[in-house]
Amino acid sequence: MTIKYTRTSLQKIEKLFGAIDYKVRYEKGQFQSGYCIVEDRNIVVINKFFDIKARINTLLDILSQLTYSVEELSPEFVEILGSFDMILENRRQVAEDKDNQPQNELPFVEKDEEIVALDEVS
Numbered sequence: 489m490t491i492k493y494t495r496t497s498l499q500k501i502e503k504l505f506g507a508i509d510y511k512v513r514y515e516k517g518q519f520q521s522g523y524c525i526v527e528d529r530n531i532v533v534i535n536k537f538f539d540i541k542a543r544i545n546t547l548l549d550i551l552s553q554l555t556y557s558v559e560e561l562s563p564e565f566v567e568i569l570g571s572f573d574m575i576l577e578n579r580r581q582v583a584e585d586k587d588n589q590p591q592n593e594l595p596f597v598e599k600d601e602e603i604v605a606l607d608e609v610s
Contacts, residue, residue, distance in 0.1 A: 491548075491575065493541040500568050501547045505532065507565040508556040512547065514538075522546055525553075552576045 491497060505512050514536040517524065523546050524533040534546055551572070558566060569576075 491544060491572075493544055495540060498540055498544050498547075501544060501551070501572070504551070504565055504568050505547065507561055508554065510554070514543075523550060525550060548572060548575060552580045 502512050510530045510532055513533050515533050516536050522535045
């Protein structure tokens with residue numbers, strides 16, 4: 489599934505955050521990753537200088553990290569969540585794979601029957 493990077497898509501994701509009791513705010517700050525999650529207050533702060541595409545991608549990344557009950561959502565929000573479900577699952581899998589990768593090994597890429605070690609990426 490591909491995402492349409494429109495203001496409407498952004499608004500749907502923001503409404504979804506509201507349905508799981510998180511407030512989305514756009515502020516300026518020194519975020520290394522472009523966002524900050526204040527978990528004890530259920531607030532997500534996104535860099536206000538991000539364009540719509542970056543905002544959507546960041547919110548989807550955050551959504552894949554949060555725990556929430558789908559059963560408590562209204563059918564409208566379940567449908568919205570379902571439309572992004574495959575993307576969220578891919579992002580969860582990438583995050584798990586990254587966490588499970590041994591820290592002392594370098595990642596390898598196969599290229600034309602050769603194995604090339606990549607530089608350490610952190």
